[in-house]
Amino acid sequence: QVxxxxxxxxxxxxxxxxxxTCTVSGFSLxxxxxxxxxxxxxxxxEWMGRMWYDGDTAYNSALKSRLSISRDTSKNQVFxxxxxxxxxxxxxxxxxxxxxNYFDYWGxxxxxxxxx
Amino acid sequence: DIQMTQSPPVxxxxxxxxxxxxxxxxxxxxxxxxxxxxxxxxxxKLLIYYTNNLQTGIPSRFSGSGSGTDYTLTISSLQxxxxxxxxxxxxxxxxxxxxxxxxxxx
Numbered sequence: 001q002v003x004x005x006x007x008x009x010x011x012x013x014x015x016x017x018x019x020x021t022c023t024v025s026g027f028s029l030x031x032x033x034x035x036x037x038x039x040x041x042x043x044x045x046e047w048m049g050r051m052w053y054d055g056d057t058a059y060n061s062a063l064k065s066r067l068s069i070s071r072d073t074s075k076n077q078v079f080x081x082x083x084x085x086x087x088x089x090x091x092x093x094x095x096x097x098x099x100x101n102y103f104d105y106w107g108x109x110x111x112x113x114x115x116x
Numbered sequence: 117d118i119q120m121t122q123s124p125p126v127x128x129x130x131x132x133x134x135x136x137x138x139x140x141x142x143x144x145x146x147x148x149x150x151x152x153x154x155x156x157x158x159x160x161k162l163l164i165y166y167t168n169n170l171q172t173g174i175p176s177r178f179s180g181s182g183s184g185t186d187y188t189l190t191i192s193s194l195q196x197x198x199x200x201x202x203x204x205x206x207x208x209x210x211x212x213x214x215x216x217x218x219x220x221x222x
């Protein structure tokens with residue numbers, strides 16, 4: 001069955017870089033895109049960016065200067081790196097299977113706190 | 117950027133009620149809109165894609181409609197397990213979620 005699982009540090013220092021990994025199973029990264037979505041506590045989700053099935057990427061314009069998404073298809077993994085973190089980057093980060101602009105499967109999410 | 121405004125922010129309803137949640141876009145989004153349900157402590161779950169298409173496994177009491185800038189999610193007969201926050205999401209130009217409607221039981 002389709003599964004996605006996020007992993008990464010729960011605590012990041014301000015101005016540091018966040019690195020998250022999404023490990024997928026039950027589908028191929030060369031057949032489906034994967035998006036990253038984050039959600040501050042008590043607020044609506046925010047689409048961050050996408051790794052297209054063909055290896056191309058797309059980013060939220062508000063985050064583009066700080067964000068990088070890559071993948072390793074041999075390991076079924078998609079990576080997110082975001083630099084210059086601030087306290088308002090605190091929230092839950094999800095990876096999702098992105099089937100032509102709808103997110104049909106989600107990981108459980110990883111809570112990231114930006115604090116010194 | 118397209119802004120998505122959901123109303124009401126909080127809705128209280130009784131079991132069996134017909135419930136309507138609204139989502140208004142700041143410009144025409146050509147039906148490029150999905151609806152997600154998020155229960156407390158869980159990831160969002162896809163309910164409706166491209167305005168009115170029911171995702172596999174979602175109960176038929178959920179339905180979506182709309183066009184242009186105005187979209188609606190309807191629950192025909194509210195069940196206790198429908199207590200959640202509901203988000204609309206547009207992908208016509210950029211990608212934007214609404215702030216959500218929290219659905220509570222009266």
